[in-house]
Amino acid sequence: MEDLFRSFWWLIFPLSWFVFDAYQSWLRYRVNRDTLDLIKTYAEAGREPPPELLAKLNQRWNEGEGGEDDGRPRHRRRRQRGWYQVVLFATLCAGFTYGSVTDLYEAGPALLIVAFVMGALSLASLVSVLVDRSPKA
Amino acid sequence: MQDLFRSFWWMVFPLSWFVFDGYHRWLADRARRDAVELLKTYAKSGREPPAELLARLDAR
Numbered sequence: 431m432e433d434l435f436r437s438f439w440w441l442i443f444p445l446s447w448f449v450f451d452a453y454q455s456w457l458r459y460r461v462n463r464d465t466l467d468l469i470k471t472y473a474e475a476g477r478e479p480p481p482e483l484l485a486k487l488n489q490r491w492n493e494g495e496g497g498e499d500d501g502r503p504r505h506r507r508r509r510q511r512g513w514y515q516v517v518l519f520a521t522l523c524a525g526f527t528y529g530s531v532t533d534l535y536e537a538g539p540a541l542l543i544v545a546f547v548m549g550a551l552s553l554a555s556l557v558s559v560l561v562d563r564s565p566k567a
Numbered sequence: 568m569q570d571l572f573r574s575f576w577w578m579v580f581p582l583s584w585f586v587f588d589g590y591h592r593w594l595a596d597r598a599r600r601d602a603v604e605l606l607k608t609y610a611k612s613g614r615e616p617p618a619e620l621l622a623r624l625d626a627r
Contacts, residue, residue, distance in 0.1 A: 434569055438576060448583050459594045466601045469611055469620070474606045479617070487619040543577050 510557035519552035599624065
């Protein structure tokens with residue numbers, strides 16, 4: 431078991447990211463639910479909910495921080511996030527390719543698979559940004 | 568078992584992605600159901616729901 435951990439300790443990082451992001455999504459979902467509950471309270475009392483509360487609905491629950499409040503249109507934020515992913519995955523691909531070529535930690539073949547995955551994600555993000563037909567800001 | 572893991576450790580990534588994506592879709596479904604419940608409240612009281620709430624139904 432200890433030997434297995436020594437070989438695959440680095441898996442902790444990507445798996446932790448999955449867990450962390452899932453938890454963050456759950457928290458955002460709860461904020462969304464609480465907003466709807468509050469609007470429901472206004473509706474049941476026969477009163478109009480404040481526009482600031484309704485503006486919260488424009489922010490998708492799974493869209494991340496910022497929403498409409500940071501002054502940037504949604505499509506522009508989406509494009510910027512797309513480019514961020516292109517650069518991030520390309521850099522990770524380059525790093526894992528280097529690790530594979532130099533047989534880092536004697537795990538060359540394994541790192542090559544990770545490099546392929548990162549390269550594919552980078553290319554997919556690039557295609558997604560390029561074919562995004564939203565108006566440019 | 569350890570030997571099996573050493574051969575197929577990379578399957579952790581696609582499988583995690585499937586689980587992660589399924590979880591996201593489940594949360595999206597719950598969010599949409601919550602919005603529909605709120606629309607029912609507006610419908611029962613005979614009032615027009617806000618446009619922001621209706622737009623929420625189109626959100627992925």
